[in-house]
Amino acid sequence: MNAVSDISNNCCMKKQLQLLVKLSLVVAGILFFTGCFKDSCLKTYTIYRPVYKSLSEVRANMKSFTPENIRQTGKLFTKGNYIFISEPEKGIHVIDNSNPSNPKNISFIAVPGNEDLAVRGNYLYADSYSDMVVFDISNPSRISATKFLNNVFTDRNSYYYYGGSTNPDSIRVVVDYIAKDTTTSCDIYNSWYGCASCPVTLGFALSTAASKNNGNGTGGSMARFALLNSYLYTVGYNTLASFDVTDASTPSIKNTINLSGSIETIYPFRDKLFLGSTSGMFVYDVSSPSSPVLAGSLSHVRSCDPIIADGDFAYVTLRDGTRCGGYTNQLDILNVTNINSPLLVSSYKMTNPHGLAKDGNWLFICDGKDGLRIYDNSLPTNITEIKQIKGMETYDVIASGGNVLVVATDGLYQFNYSDIKNIQQVSKLPVGK
Numbered sequence: 352m353n354a355v356s357d358i359s360n361n362c363c364m365k366k367q368l369q370l371l372v373k374l375s376l377v378v379a380g381i382l383f384f385t386g387c388f389k390d391s392c393l394k395t396y397t398i399y400r401p402v403y404k405s406l407s408e409v410r411a412n413m414k415s416f417t418p419e420n421i422r423q424t425g426k427l428f429t430k431g432n433y434i435f436i437s438e439p440e441k442g443i444h445v446i447d448n449s450n451p452s453n454p455k456n457i458s459f460i461a462v463p464g465n466e467d468l469a470v471r472g473n474y475l476y477a478d479s480y481s482d483m484v485v486f487d488i489s490n491p492s493r494i495s496a497t498k499f500l501n502n503v504f505t506d507r508n509s510y511y512y513y514g515g516s517t518n519p520d521s522i523r524v525v526v527d528y529i530a531k532d533t534t535t536s537c538d539i540y541n542s543w544y545g546c547a548s549c550p551v552t553l554g555f556a557l558s559t560a561a562s563k564n565n566g567n568g569t570g571g572s573m574a575r576f577a578l579l580n581s582y583l584y585t586v587g588y589n590t591l592a593s594f595d596v597t598d599a600s601t602p603s604i605k606n607t608i609n610l611s612g613s614i615e616t617i618y619p620f621r622d623k624l625f626l627g628s629t630s631g632m633f634v635y636d637v638s639s640p641s642s643p644v645l646a647g648s649l650s651h652v653r654s655c656d657p658i659i660a661d662g663d664f665a666y667v668t669l670r671d672g673t674r675c676g677g678y679t680n681q682l683d684i685l686n687v688t689n690i691n692s693p694l695l696v697s698s699y700k701m702t703n704p705h706g707l708a709k710d711g712n713w714l715f716i717c718d719g720k721d722g723l724r725i726y727d728n729s730l731p732t733n734i735t736e737i738k739q740i741k742g743m744e745t746y747d748v749i750a751s752g753g754n755v756l757v758v759a760t761d762g763l764y765q766f767n768y769s770d771i772k773n774i775q776q777v778s779k780l781p782v783g784k
Contacts, residue, residue, distance in 0.1 A: 399528035406519035409526060413484055415445065415458040415494035421782050424758045426575075427747050430470040430568030433491055434756065436763060437465055443477060445491050451754055451765050451777050460486065460494055463526045464507070469576040469583060470568035472599040476576065476583060480524070481508035483594075485602060503604055506587040571747035571758070572618060572657040572706040579619035582640045586614045586626060593641050605641040620660040623690065627658040632667060634690055649685060649693040661709050663688045664696075664731045668704035668716060680704060682716060684731050696732050706747030708755070713771060715755055717745035723757055723766075725774070738774055740766070 421444055425437035434446035434454065442462040447455040464480035473489040474497075485498035501517070502508050516522055567578040577584045583594040583602060591614070593606040613629035624643060626633040631650035635643035658667050667683040682699040703719030714728040722741040726734040743759040750756075753769035754777070762781035768774045 393534055395532060395534040397530055398533050399530055401525040402527040402529060403523040404526050406522040406524050409463055409479075409524045410484075410496065410499060410519065412461050413479070413486075413496040415460050415492065417458065418456040419444070419459040421456070421762070421780070424746060424760065424763065424782060426467050426573060427571040427749060427756065427758050427763075428468050428470055428568050428574075429749055429756065433488075434763070435468055435470065435475065435568075436758065437468055437477075439466060440464055443468055443475070445488075445494070446763070446780065447491070448765075451767075454763070454765070454778055454780050456780065458492055458494065463524060467574060467576045467585070469570060469574075469578050471578055471583070471596050472567075474596075474599040476594075476596075476602065478504055478507070478576075478585075481505060483602065485600065487600070497600060498602075500602065500604065503592065504585065504587055506590065569749055569751065571749050572659050572708060573616055573747045575615075575617060577617045577619040577624065579622075579624070579637060580640070582637070584617060584619065584624055584637070584643070586610075586617045588614060590614075591617075591624075591626070591635065591643055593637075593643065595641065606643075608643060616657045618658050618660060623660070625658045625660050625665060627667065632658055632665065632685070632693065634687070634693070636690075647687075647689075647691045647693055649695065657706055659707055659709055660687065665693065666707055666709065666714065668701065668707055670701070670703050670705065670719070682707075684734070697734075699734065705745060706758075708748045708750040710750040710752075710755075713750065713768065715748050715750050717748050717757065720744045723748065723755075725768070725771070737771065740774065740776075 421436065421438060423438050425439040428435045432447060432449045434448050436444045436446065438444060440463065442465055443460040444456060445458045445460065447457045462477050462479050462484060465477050468475060468477045473487060475486040475488045477484050477486065481502045481504045483500040483503050484496050486494050487497050488494050570577065575586050581595065581597040583596045585592045589610050591608045591610055592604060594602040595605050596602045614626055615629060616627040618625040622636060622638050624635040624637055626635065631648055633645065634647040636646040637643050658665055663686060665685045665687045667685065669679045669681050669683065671680055680701045680703050682701055682704060683695055684697045686694040686696050701718050702721040705717040705719060707717065708715045709728065712727060712729045714726040714734060716724045718724050722739060722743050723745050724736055725738040727737050728734050743761060743764060745757055745759045747758045748755060753767055755766045755768055757764040762779050764779050765777040766774050767777050
């Protein structure tokens with residue numbers, strides 16, 4: 352019995368030992384492969400290393416140069432026979448539109464950090480990061496900067512804020528980026544992700560009805576600058592600023608009002624400013640030009656929303672797929688007869704609407720990848736679509752006197768709508784040419 356017991360015990364010990372060895376090998380394998388996976392975790396991406404110049408150098412180069420190809424379309428403004436198109440963060444293209452069937456790109460104004468613009472008389476106002484720059488455009492082929500207003504757009508004051516200096520000789524401004532494909536470990540990649548102070552920018556982080564006034568130019572509905580009589584109004588994320596431009600060459604800031612935030616666009620009509628935000632429309636009374644006063648508002652679902660107004664009605668487009676959030680794509684028409692209490696009267700489904708414009712009874716809407724839609728607006732509570740022009744991804748529009756300008760991702764289009772039943776494309780100034 353003892354011999355049998357010993358044999359049995361030995362067998363059990365051998366099995367336990369074999370099992371222990373197997374478990375040890377499994378654990379070791381897991382640890383080995385885990386270490387391999389960690390060591391071999393690599394990510395390849397494009398980084399953009401910023402190119403800096405001093406603010407003094409940048410300002411010395413804020414003037415017109417020979418025309419450049421339009422690489423990206425942005426905000427739109429017209430004055431007389433000239434069209435001004437912002438190329439986001441780069442500058443402004445000047446187009447001679449004396450002959451709409453053959454527009455000519457005549458010069459490029461270098462304005463790093465530019466997003467918006469407006470024109471009064473012979474002067475163009477543009478933002479350059481947090482500064483306002485005044486340009487003399489009396490000779491559109493030889494434009495020069497004549498005045499700088501420091502740090503008036505405080506929600507974009509990155510180089511003042513981080514640099515800690517107000518001396519333009521020592522302030523560094525990003526004027527370009529050098530792209531380079533880079534492969535690194537996951538740990539380093541994750542440490543750079545979202546790092547605001549790192550000296551590189553990850554590639555995926557880079558993207559970015561006409562208003563008619565006395566002697567002023569005409570802006571699109573996506574604008575954050577608006578001229579009304581002798582005042583220029585600008586909106587930031589949570590501010591509304593008033594500039595006296597009675598002397599067009601020398602604007603002076605008069606007032607800045609703090610708002611609730613998420614302001615997207617501004618549109619002037621009569622003595623009112625219509626502000627579009629991610630959460631609704633706000634109407635400000637500017638009977639006292641330097642001191643806008645909230646007159647009314649209307650909330651909507653979270654969305655981006657450019658606005659135009661005409662008579663007793665305001666028109667708002669809501670869209671999704673942006674940093675504004677929301678999932679709504681529609682046109683809302685509001686009765687603003689009682690400005691203190693705007694009333695939603697009708698809504699129309701859209702694909703992804705952006706800018707809009709109105710001329711008489713015709714309503715023009717940029718519906719993103721679904722092109723330009725034209726509506727008969729004789730009865731605002733029941734508009735009728737009369738034409739859809741496809742084949743372009745539209746952004747903003749200005750319509751006046753039978754000619755409609757349409758900014759699209761692939762260029763600037765012009766159409767003649769003097770015969771609304773037979774709208775004809777007049778020209779296209781393409782991106783990249």
